[in-house]
Amino acid sequence: QLNAVIAASLSLKSSQKLKKILEIVLAFGNYMNGSRRGAAYGFKLNSLDLVLLKLLDTKSTDRSRTLLQYLTRVVREHYPELGAFHAELQYLDKAASVSLDSVLLDVKELEDGMEATRREQEAAGEHAIIRDFLAQNSEMLRRLQRDAHAAQ
Numbered sequence: 001q002l003n004a005v006i007a008a009s010l011s012l013k014s015s016q017k018l019k020k021i022l023e024i025v026l027a028f029g030n031y032m033n034g035s036r037r038g039a040a041y042g043f044k045l046n047s048l049d050l051v052l053l054k055l056l057d058t059k060s061t062d063r064s065r066t067l068l069q070y071l072t073r074v075v076r077e078h079y080p081e082l083g084a085f086h087a088e089l090q091y092l093d094k095a096a097s098v099s100l101d102s103v104l105l106d107v108k109e110l111e112d113g114m115e116a117t118r119r120e121q122e123a124a125g126e127h128a129i130i131r132d133f134l135a136q137n138s139e140m141l142r143r144l145q146r147d148a149h150a151a152q
Contacts, residue, residue: 021085026042
């Protein structure tokens, strides 16, 4: 699950077509804001949901279409090479079904369980079974922690 999130994140970051589409969205936003609020240099990725809402909520003067519909037409007519941008976005469908909070909670529970096992070994003395368990699973937990950090 973490690998799907990491792979999706990397495909989003490396997609040149998505980057160009976001540049077009930013240019439209700057044009529409035209005042002292205009000329934004960019927007944060965590604010994309707000940007999408604006694209859906902003309508033409005759209220017949949204800004998103207009942008779609502009991209289709003037930037046809961007039409299949979704092909660059691999693993998004898999990552979308992953609850990162749930996975991070699972990793935290594994950390807590491993720490409890270490304390148990210290309190009870050296047991071969516990020692072997810790030896076999400590590296796996470190990899999970590393992947969880990367997914965040």
